[in-house]
Amino acid sequence: MTKSLLEAKNVTKRFGGLVAVNKADMSIEKGRITGLIGPNGAGKTTFFNLLSGFMQPDEGEIVFNGHRINGMRPSNICKLGMTRTFQIVKPFPELTVLENVMIGAFNKTGSTQRAKEIALDVLELVEFSDQAKMSAGALPVAGRKRVEVAKALATKPELLLLDEVLAGLTPTEMQKMIAVLGKVRDAGITIVIVEHVMAVIMSLCDHIVVINNGENIASGNPQEISVNPAVMEAYLGSDFNAQSVIS
Amino acid sequence: MATVYLQALISGILIGGVFSLISVGLTLTFGVMKIKNFAHGDFLIVGMYFAFFCYTLLGIDPYLAAILGLPIFFGLGWIIQKFLIRPVLYAPETIKILVTVGISLCLQNIAVFFFSPDFQTVQVAYGSNTVEFFGARISLTRLAATALAVVVVIGLYQFLMKTRTGRAIRACAEDGDGALAVGIDIDRIYKIALGISTVCVCLAGAMMTPFFYISPTVGLSFTLTAFVVVVLGGLGNLKGALIGGFIIGVVESFGEILMPEAALKQVATFTIFTLILLFRPTGLFGTKLT
Amino acid sequence: MIPQIKISHYIYGLTLLFLLSLPLYAESDFVVAVMPDGLSGSALLHVGILIFMFAYLSSSWNILGGFAGQLSLGHAAFFGIGAYTSSLIYVHTGVSPWIGMIAGAVIAAIVGYGLGFISFKYGLKGPFFALVTIAFAEILRLLFLYFDFTGGPLGLLIPLSSEYTFWEYQFLEKEPYYFIALGLMVFGIIICAIVSSSKFGYYLRAIRESEEAAEALGIHSMHNKMHAVALSAAMTALGGTFYAQYTQYIVPDDVIKIALSIEIILFAVIGGSGLVMGPIIGTFLLVPIGEMSRIVFEGGGAGASLVALINEEIPSGEKFIRYLEYLSSGGGGGLAILLYGVILILVCLALPRGVLPAFHKIGMKREGSS
Numbered sequence: 001m002t003k004s005l006l007e008a009k010n011v012t013k014r015f016g017g018l019v020a021v022n023k024a025d026m027s028i029e030k031g032r033i034t035g036l037i038g039p040n041g042a043g044k045t046t047f048f049n050l051l052s053g054f055m056q057p058d059e060g061e062i063v064f065n066g067h068r069i070n071g072m073r074p075s076n077i078c079k080l081g082m083t084r085t086f087q088i089v090k091p092f093p094e095l096t097v098l099e100n101v102m103i104g105a106f107n108k109t110g111s112t113q114r115a116k117e118i119a120l121d122v123l124e125l126v127e128f129s130d131q132a133k134m135s136a137g138a139l140p141v142a143g144r145k146r147v148e149v150a151k152a153l154a155t156k157p158e159l160l161l162l163d164e165v166l167a168g169l170t171p172t173e174m175q176k177m178i179a180v181l182g183k184v185r186d187a188g189i190t191i192v193i194v195e196h197v198m199a200v201i202m203s204l205c206d207h208i209v210v211i212n213n214g215e216n217i218a219s220g221n222p223q224e225i226s227v228n229p230a231v232m233e234a235y236l237g238s239d240f241n242a243q244s245v246i247s
Numbered sequence: 248m249a250t251v252y253l254q255a256l257i258s259g260i261l262i263g264g265v266f267s268l269i270s271v272g273l274t275l276t277f278g279v280m281k282i283k284n285f286a287h288g289d290f291l292i293v294g295m296y297f298a299f300f301c302y303t304l305l306g307i308d309p310y311l312a313a314i315l316g317l318p319i320f321f322g323l324g325w326i327i328q329k330f331l332i333r334p335v336l337y338a339p340e341t342i343k344i345l346v347t348v349g350i351s352l353c354l355q356n357i358a359v360f361f362f363s364p365d366f367q368t369v370q371v372a373y374g375s376n377t378v379e380f381f382g383a384r385i386s387l388t389r390l391a392a393t394a395l396a397v398v399v400v401i402g403l404y405q406f407l408m409k410t411r412t413g414r415a416i417r418a419c420a421e422d423g424d425g426a427l428a429v430g431i432d433i434d435r436i437y438k439i440a441l442g443i444s445t446v447c448v449c450l451a452g453a454m455m456t457p458f459f460y461i462s463p464t465v466g467l468s469f470t471l472t473a474f475v476v477v478v479l480g481g482l483g484n485l486k487g488a489l490i491g492g493f494i495i496g497v498v499e500s501f502g503e504i505l506m507p508e509a510a511l512k513q514v515a516t517f518t519i520f521t522l523i524l525l526f527r528p529t530g531l532f533g534t535k536l537t
Numbered sequence: 538m539i540p541q542i543k544i545s546h547y548i549y550g551l552t553l554l555f556l557l558s559l560p561l562y563a564e565s566d567f568v569v570a571v572m573p574d575g576l577s578g579s580a581l582l583h584v585g586i587l588i589f590m591f592a593y594l595s596s597s598w599n600i601l602g603g604f605a606g607q608l609s610l611g612h613a614a615f616f617g618i619g620a621y622t623s624s625l626i627y628v629h630t631g632v633s634p635w636i637g638m639i640a641g642a643v644i645a646a647i648v649g650y651g652l653g654f655i656s657f658k659y660g661l662k663g664p665f666f667a668l669v670t671i672a673f674a675e676i677l678r679l680l681f682l683y684f685d686f687t688g689g690p691l692g693l694l695i696p697l698s699s700e701y702t703f704w705e706y707q708f709l710e711k712e713p714y715y716f717i718a719l720g721l722m723v724f725g726i727i728i729c730a731i732v733s734s735s736k737f738g739y740y741l742r743a744i745r746e747s748e749e750a751a752e753a754l755g756i757h758s759m760h761n762k763m764h765a766v767a768l769s770a771a772m773t774a775l776g777g778t779f780y781a782q783y784t785q786y787i788v789p790d791d792v793i794k795i796a797l798s799i800e801i802i803l804f805a806v807i808g809g810s811g812l813v814m815g816p817i818i819g820t821f822l823l824v825p826i827g828e829m830s831r832i833v834f835e836g837g838g839a840g841a842s843l844v845a846l847i848n849e850e851i852p853s854g855e856k857f858i859r860y861l862e863y864l865s866s867g868g869g870g871g872l873a874i875l876l877y878g879v880i881l882i883l884v885c886l887a888l889p890r891g892v893l894p895a896f897h898k899i900g901m902k903r904e905g906s907s
Contacts, residue, residue, distance in 0.1 A: 052753065078755035086753070092746035103743045106736045107755040115736070155754055283664040303847050334886050340663040341608050345806055346885045348610075348799060352878030359871030361864070363843050463871070467795060471675065474668055507683070514679050517672040524669060525659040 093137025263496025264393025278483025288470030294452025481530030606745025619777025692788030809891025834867030
């Protein structure tokens, strides 16, 4: 068995009476793109918040790269090598695109010059160099999503958590972003991605985890998931034929 | 000794009503449009100087002046909302605060320029009348101010609960977008809210003149006290402001006799304030408008 | 940012040269002829000292309020800590205020860390942080008024030294104070420029824009904000020592008053907070306006008592004329601050980022069109 980069065991989060995440397990292997899917309100974003330290789990354990990270600040988790993006993107609106990405780059350097070099490289990777001097607040949705990914990449993470970076994009913009994610994986960065667009998940991911009502109901490769009856019932509705939706 | 404490308790209650009235105005604008008005206390001098000039120039009693001034007080709030607050309602928090700081500087220094920085007083014939209560003295003008303040606050409460406009104001406080969706003219409601807010402070100012000095910078400490009360009572909570006013009045009053020096009474208030902000930011009574 | 020489750098350099040489001809016939009455020689240097000191204080505030976006309305507290620390040390031990100044800065930094810790630990932001800083400054003012060792409401007089040497930080002439104040301002600009282009400065700006996003990128928001309070406080304290040495007399109602905290902010916000030169531009624009209004309306209504006028037995028409005379001689004063207030409101409404970015915009349009 290959060693997993991130291991979540029995993770539970309650909001008052509501159990948002219920005894969820997740194991992320190095070098793969893992998709986290589930219907609206299934607890995907909450799960991301738990992994990245923005929320603390009530029960369970999260181990990243050999460190137990429950209770850690988000900034310390980022320092260990796990960086997230936000579903509702959070650019630094008054700063330029380059400065936005530089702020991420400072995670691994104290030098402004070095941070700038890293930022320019990352902008090259995400094919956004021409917009470097734009004010981040003035960008359209697609640009903001690109900056969101670039900021996270600039922290040089081992594991990248992407929360719906494709939502709201046109098909062309989506194709570009998928190409970028492919390059990121080829650069050796492990990715966990939350996404609604099934076609993308199926084509992009090596491994898929399905959650519903806060519980982990299935995991496996795209082929296994697409024929899994529990997934079809929970996620797509019992009468649905998964294949027809996916293709 | 018991008399000293009774006297402190009574003094605290007597100033507490005034604190309540001032704070109700602050909490209302906070609840309705999330504006933290750092100029709030400075409107006090509008009421004070109005009463002062009515009395010294025209011989009008301060209480009557308070009523005569109502349209002016309301109009002032309306105009300030329309021209100064409305344009920055959706600006960053810092800008919103700084606009009110600017208004504060203007109010204070208009008063300094036109009326000089000197302290003024209104010396009405009944100004020093008192009644005895178990050995403690109660100033009649202070009693009147507190009683009237409570009446005004109750009246305002009824207005918010019973009238159409009042309900619209509450709707805006609950959910601005929702209020907009059901066809409430939010702009107008906001102007009314700031109008009512300035009326509360100006009324308090006018009613204080028989027993309180008037000076251009008198408002500052009341701004701070009002924030203390509003945070204590719960931001945007009217009942909380009413009760909180009395609590802070009594706390200051006891601080005056318990602290090594009377001037340190506000140290007690500010310390409580900081502790509440840190440990119980929703205040004692929650943050709902009523 | 990329260090490149722009037109603005030449302007700043020339301005600095001009300011450095100003004492040489502050009393020349030309200056006396050109400037309004009473604004030459040492009076002119005094205005210069005020400008430099406020420019420096505003720059100090800018690190916390501008870069990090944490609105402190209580910076007078740190100013007071600086003024009192060095002065008390000098009064009691005779140790040079230059040493006392460092002690004041260290104490202010420690107090700043403490204030930052309790505020940020419990998540105070925006108006609530502002309120706590006001409350803190007021508590400090009341305590300084109460305690005996500070001289209480009577204040603290800094004893004249027998010899006026640099080491004693006391001078008979205005010129040394002028150059020290100018030095402080340049020091402030340099610190701000270093912070602005460093990792720390980028992190503060990130926190200002979005604390959550900053945390996600590995920025410990609380630590960085605390460092910002401490640095800003320490710098402000140095200004406090300068003020104490310049006036040779300090009193809590003067050095820890809210009005001072607000003036410090005013210049930064109007010039452009969060920009290195913003506070400097703001101060250089506003202080002269304020001082001019003081000179034009000299004295400000001194001598006339409003109540006496009202009670005087003269016809109302005459009373009114007398009142107009009172106003035209400056009324009760306060015009300078009134102007500041009006300008602050106008800037908030029309140029919320301050005057300097507006200049930049005009400059960029020029460049674009040429």
